[in-house]
Each structure stands twice: as structure tokens, then as C-alpha cells.
Amino acid sequence: MAVTRESVGDPNSFRARGLLARDLLRGDLEGLELERLVEESILTTTLEKAVDWARSNSLFPATFGLACCAIEMMSIVAARVDVARFGFEAFRASPRQADLLILSGRVSIKMAPVVRRIYDQMLEPKWAIAMGACSSSMGVFNNYAIVPADKFMPVDVHVPGCPPRPEALMHGILKLRKMIQDDPDLSWRERYGAVGTEEVIEVPAESAGA
């Protein structure tokens, strides 16, 4: 009885892949075909990439609502535009536990040093989103009382709008997630060319018994 080998037309078809898998299990697959199949079907990656993927998918935003944009930021936690789909619903009140600062609202000159302090208290790696027109540029109020966020802290993503729709903020956060996955320069000093600008304050040596 002759064995007729039917060639499978499309190499990506389900049937073709099933045949490849059968050959792999029998140990009949070798060489280039084997390598290609392994690359396609088994998730291999470097440790860095895995960590970046995990880090970008589990950002903890800090609860930092300043003004009207804060209400729309609350909307992304609400059920319609659900930020928990992406894993970002854990808003941390303490900056020590947060790694994303969403500056939602207008930053007044009285608040700017406070914001900077909170940003400094966050641990590396940390990112910042300037949400809304007021924090990105001056927004509607171009006057004596407002400071744009770029003036005193490094901002990674600016989300325009007054206030931006929750979907727009979500788009901004997802863009940031993509940025983190692609280019995870973890220290803000590296990202903004500020390496070497750390301020070292000399502390006088403590006397014994103090």
C-alpha cells in the first residue's frame, strides 16, 4: 500500500501547525524548523524584559487630585472607564508606595513646592503624568498664580484637555505604559539628562554621645 503524503497548502494553517507539533513530540523535528517553532510558541525573553513588562502593568498611581481634573481621574477608577482592567486601580495615598504621579489639576505657586516634595519622596522608578491643560502648560489661566508642571519637575506624558475625558487620560496612561515597556530608563535623571545634578548636602559629623 503506498503512503501518499499530502502537502498542506498554507504553512500557517491550523492543520500545518498541528503536524509540526506532532513531529516535535515524536522527536522528528530538527534544525531550523525546530528553532522557529520554539521561538514562536514558547515565551522566552530576557529577565529585564519580563521585569519591565511586570512593572509597566502594575503601576501604582498616587492619589494626587488637585482640581477639576481630579474628578475625571476619579472617573477612570469608576466602572465605565475602568482602570482596573489594566491593573492600575491601586491608588496609593503614600508617595513612598506609589510610582506614578498623575498631576490632575492646576498647580498654584503655593502648591508647587509641595508637589515637588511629594515627587521627591517617591522611590525610583517613578513617572509623572501632567493631566489636563493647566498642569501641562498654563491652561485656561495664564496668570500670576499658576505654574506649569514642567518648570519644577520632569513630566513624562502630557494629557491635553480641560478636563481630559477619562478615555483620554486612559490613553495617556497606556502611552506611558508603552514607554515603560519600550524604554525603561528607570531613573528620571537618566531620562532627562540630569545625571550628575544631585545635590549633596554636607552633614556635620555627629559628636559621640549625641
Place this chain on the structure above:
Amino acid sequence: MPDQVGLELIAAALGEAIPGSVLDTEYFRGEASLQVEPGAIRPVLAELRESHGFRALMSVHGVDYYPHEPRLGVHYQLLDMVRVERIAVKLRVPLDAASVESVTPDWPTANHQEREVYDMFGVEFEGHPDLRRILMPEDYEGHPQRRDFPLGGEPVLFTHNDATSPGWTR
């Protein structure tokens, strides 16, 4: 709203009780207002509360009448909840003598509002328990809502002026 006649009667009664206090009356678009002598504001408000029933002070705010002198004005908006009537008491002080007696001891609601007038216009309220800046930082210089104070603002960074602006991001 007391009508025109009512307003004149109130002004006359005040003029008798506290001579020299009422400088002018105005009835504009259904709203009654009295122009009073700055030194007499506290007795005037007390008299309005006792004898005319305006028991609630709703708002204390400042106005800058630049370029008309006297330049700074403070307005007190009073409300009679029983008869639903409002009356505005206005006073004007010049810039070099911008000092008014505080009504906070009689009307606790004026506390923060007088601080705001001080912060924004520079009118000092004598007898105020805690006259500090309320909206601007404590060490801010200048009184922002005066008409000759500049509006301020920053140039917005676009790609075309990013390189020439003072180096924010680099």
C-alpha cells in the same frame, strides 16, 4: 430688596442714629446700597442688625476703583432672612490710608473674607484676630487683585520656542 423709599428711610434712620455715617444711597437694578464713612462701618452694621433686621452678613469683598479715588472699596452684603431683603454697604478708602475697622468681633463670618480682602487688595483691618495672607503664600509681595498689578503668566512652550525659552527641560 427694600425698594427706593425703604432704602431712603433706612438711610435717614442711620443718619440720625450715627451722624455722618451715610454718604450716599444708590438704588440700581433693584438692588439697594449705602455708601458709608469708613470709620463708622462697625456701628453702621450693628445698627442695621439691631434696628432693621439685617441679621446675616453674606459677603465681604473688595473692589479696586482705579483710576477713581478713593481707590479701594470694601463691600458688605447684608441679608434679612425674615423679609428676604438685601442691602449692600459700601465704603471706600484711599491707597495711602487703607485701613478699616474689622467687623469680625461682631460677625464671625467676616474672618476669612476680610483676610482675603487684605491679601488681594492690601486693606488692613484693625482688630482682626489673625490678619495674614490667606490665598497667596505667606511671604508673597504685592496685592494681586489691584488693577495695576500685572496679570502675570508664563509663555507657553511650543516646539517653535522651546529652544529659546529659559532652559526648563534641559
Place this chain on the structure above:
Amino acid sequence: MSTRTDYRRMEDSITLAPLEEQVAAGRAGPNAELLTLNIGPHHPATHGVLRLLVTLEGEVVRDIKPIIGYVHTGIEKTAEDKAYWKVIPVIERMDYLSYYFNAMAFCGAVETLLECEVPKRAQYLRVIHLELNRIMSHLVWLGTSALDLGAMSMFWYCFREREMILDLFEQSSGQRMHTRYFQVGGVMEDIPAGFEAKLREFIAIMPTRVDQYNDLLKRNEILLQRLRNTCTLDEESLLALGVTGPLLRAAGNPWDLRKAAPYSSYEDFEFKIPVGTVGDNYDRYAVRVAEMKESVKIIEQALDGLPEGPHITTDRKVALPPRHELATSMEALIHHFKLVTEGFRVPPGEIYYPIESPRGELGCFVRSDGSAKPARVHMRDPSFVNLQATGPMTRGSYIADLIATLAMLDPILGGIDR
């Protein structure tokens, strides 16, 4: 074997009686220490960037000093620089949860100065949007306050309704928040087809939802313990402090500008004013929840009685002409040009226009000097004045009650700081 272990017996033997005596006597003992704690401006419970310097004796609050100004935006000064039409978006962003009210106060003041009549249909449309905004503001208040007190699910439920209301706003004006819908002389555009149907759906479902929220919370033991008889302040002190709105109504005074001095056709509608009895935090909660249901009634009456007519004043010197007229009428073109470039001029005068916002009396003072830009705009914000009541309310209560009181006070820092 006894279920009372030694540890349990030791726990039960500790009482707070000696401390309670000291607290009741109103004095700190000679060795008691007063701790000054800084709450805010970045704090999960301060409802915005409010900073409180709290002087504590143990857990009892002895004094409170609120420090504000952390979101001061110079709105009033910015408004002096813009034409009257362009002030509306700026002034809307003041009290950012009740943006229609900010615009209403300002437009009302300018309309009084201009002696411009608002058509009846526009007044009814304004009432519909104002009451929708009132419900939305109370929903956000309820969601965030319940979050503060620990009832976290309320947040999601309230925001679900809020999304329905924002859909309605988006349908009528294109924006969810800060819609610039109210213009001087009326409203920007007539409501589109489909708005009425969607609004009726909302009206049909909202009272049931409010009842559901109430059922979740009103007999909850934890909520009752935290809100009942805490931080009571009597009506006299509230009036002396200038407090208005739901806080005053919770203390028993039925002062509501919608009934006392009706504006924008509120006298055409039949609704009740919920009033509390004791003036504690629970009454403040109950008054606002009841107000939501009353607002639904007002909206229904306004929608049923919506008259035909123009949606903005026909005075072309104040309101833009409809676009189709620009193709045929030269005057319309000239009016449009003048209004857009320079804006309308308002005769000189000063006016104070108060309305009832979800937080109390919102008054707008406008001084015009005859030009196209206002010479002074001041908003008498209710939260700014109500904040002064925080001290008297919380003196002598625990710090947990302070958090509950802040929640029930409903401060909006955008309005406080302007």
C-alpha cells in the same frame, strides 16, 4: 476551660474613664501634651488640597486652623482681562463640581446689569441643567464621603449615575464638564432630539437608585455611630458664621434661595426643602440625599412644562445671531462681528446676584465700567464661608469625627481658593 483567657481579662480591665473625665472637664491635665498635627495638603481625606493644622490632645481635637490657597488660580483677576462672553469658561472652573451654578450666577449678574430678558424656554432649560448638576454634585459628594467613612462600594454606584448625567450634558453641549452651556441671555443651543427621551429614562430610574443608596447606608451601624450626634452645631452659630445651604438646613433652618428669592422660573415648580432636626453629621447626610430626590421632581416638572420659544435672547447686541442668518442679513453679520471681536458692552454699575448652589449661597458680584470687559468679578463662594465652621464644629470631638465632618461639609477647594 474558661473562654476568658488572662489576656482577655486584662483587655477588659482597661477603661478610658480617667481620660474621659479629663476630656469632660474641658481642661488638659497638668501633664497632658498638646500635639499639633499637620493634615494635608496632600492627604487622602481632605477632599482637595486643604491643609489643616490640628491641635490634638490625645485623639481629641482642641483646635483647628485651616490653611488654604493651594489651588488659588487667580480666576477673578483673569476674568477682568477677558470680554464678558469669554469670562464664562473661566468662571465655570471655580467650583469645579457645580459648574453650571458658577455660570448661572455670572450670567444672571450680567443679565441684570444689561436688563436683558431671558426667554422662558431658556429659563426652563437652565433649571433642568442646574438640577442635574445638583444631583451630580451630591452624587460625587456621597461617593467620596462614603469612601472616606469606609463604605467603598458607594463610590462606584454613585459614579455610575454620574456617568448617566454626564452623558446628558454631553448630549446637550458636547462636553462632560465645564460645558459653557449657559450664555448671557439664555443657553448656547437648544436641546437636541433624543435628549428628552434620555432624560426621561434618567428621571424614571433615579429615585429608585437614591432609595437604594439610602438603604445601603442609613441603617448601617458603623455609619450611624460615626455620623449620629457627632460635631453638632446649632443654628445660631451657623448663621453667625454665614453658613448656608445643606449645612444650615440640617440644623433646622429652611433657608433656600430657590424658594425664598426665586430666580430663573423656580417659582413655577413644586418641590420641598428637606430640613434636619439635630444638626449633626447624620442630618447633613440625610438632607443631601433627600435633596437629590427633590431635584428629580423639579427636572420632571420642568421637562413636562418646557415651553416653546427661543433658547437665547433675541437681542442681537448680546447674543450671537443664528448662523443661517449670516448668509442673508447684513446686520446679523455686523452683530456677529462685533460680538466676537469686541463683545457686548455693559452699562456701568455694580450688582450682586445670589443663587442656591449645592453647597449654599453662591453670589456673583460684577462691577462694570461701561466697557466690554468686567472691572471686577467676585464670587462669594459657599465653601469658603462654610469652611470657617469647621473649627467650632469639631472642637472637642475625636479626630475620626473630624474626618467625617470634613466629608459632610462638602468643601470644594476650587471654590474656596478661586
